[in-house]
Amino acid sequence: MLWMCLCVIVFLPISTRCSTGPFHVVGPGHVLHAVAGEDLVLPCTLKPSISAEGMTVEWFRLNYHTAKPLVHLYKDYRAQNDNQIQSYKGRTSLFQDDLKNGNVSLKLSQVQLSDEGDYKCYIQSEIYDDDNLVRVIIRGIGQAPLLSLEDNADDRINLVCESGAWKPKPSIDWLDHEGRILNAEPPEELSDAQGFTVKRQLTIHKNDTKRFVCRVSQMDSRIDTKVTKEAMVQIPSKKKYNFMVSA
Structure with a gap:
């Protein structure tokens, strides 16, 4: 009797969200200084440089006076800032085209004196998460007398x-x-x-x-x-x- 063996190879899609193993969130390693009215980038990257496109990227304030000190939230491939601190409305963004390279830095436009403080960059995949702290000092150079x-x-x-x-x-x-x-x-x-x-x-x-x-x-x-x-x-x-x- 002739036996025949039929092998079936099934290719299963691999989610980029599930394939991400341990990573580290790396900040600037020093205090950031800016003058009121300038734009400021808060550096934050993933190491190794894996894609963050399918992850949750959350920037929030530490020791802030509101219960939910959200500065910027990226989730499900889009910004979701309905619960953002009011003073940050329209002033925050990520480098969307560079998320695939692990760049999760926050751009803060037209910084205000009230922006001074500690920020946490929190990144979460389906199997791992990590965060880093960024400290910001804002200087006000005043008006001519x-x-x-x-x-x-x-x-x-x-x-x-x-x-x-x-x-x-x-x-x-x-x-x-x-x-x-x-x-x-x-x-x-x-x-x-x-x-x-x-x-x-x-x-x-x-x-x-x-x-x-x-x-x-x-x-x-x-x-x-x-x-x-x-x-x-x-x-x-x-x-x-x-x-x-x-x-």
């Missing part, structure tokens, strides 16, 4: 200098035409979500026909960088004042 003045009844003039949107808090000084710091009123300070606003008044005699400079300086020890902005007023013999601003 705004000068105003008013005449006093006792033959004096009040010069007022004000500048806002700074972080960290700057110093503010009045200087004479030779660059010497003058004895002005104590500075006033206000802090809100837009940063620090500083204001300072200098009182002079009406016959002081000289140049006066308001200088606002910020020293950020976190990155060892100093920024200075100045505004100048020229007091003439006649009541016609000249203002100049330099950044």
Whole structure:
């Protein structure tokens, strides 16, 4: 009797989601610094460089004041940001074309001072997950000083200098035409979500026909960088004042 053996080979589709073994989520390894108004990329990649297209990519804030601090969620091959923190609406995105290479970095557009903090990049496949921490520091470089003045009844003039949107808090000084710091009123300070606003008044005699400079300086020890902005007023013999601003 002749026996025949029939072999059937069945090819089963292999899901890229199931085929992903252990991986590591790698962050930048250092604190990220940005200036308010800039765009910022929070680097995050998979090692080895496997595709993240079929995975869940979740970016969220740590130690945030809301119960669900979602910054960006990619799941089932698309962004799903219905529960995103309101202040991030329309400002977050992934590098969609580079997900296949394991790039799960987050692009944050037009950063705000409130964006400063710790972020977690959490990646999950069907069989494995990992995360990494990214710390972000946002600096506010404020506005050019705004000068105003008013005449006093006792033959004096009040010069007022004000500048806002700074972080960290700057110093503010009045200087004479030779660059010497003058004895002005104590500075006033206000802090809100837009940063620090500083204001300072200098009182002079009406016959002081000289140049006066308001200088606002910020020293950020976190990155060892100093920024200075100045505004100048020229007091003439006649009541016609000249203002100049330099950044």
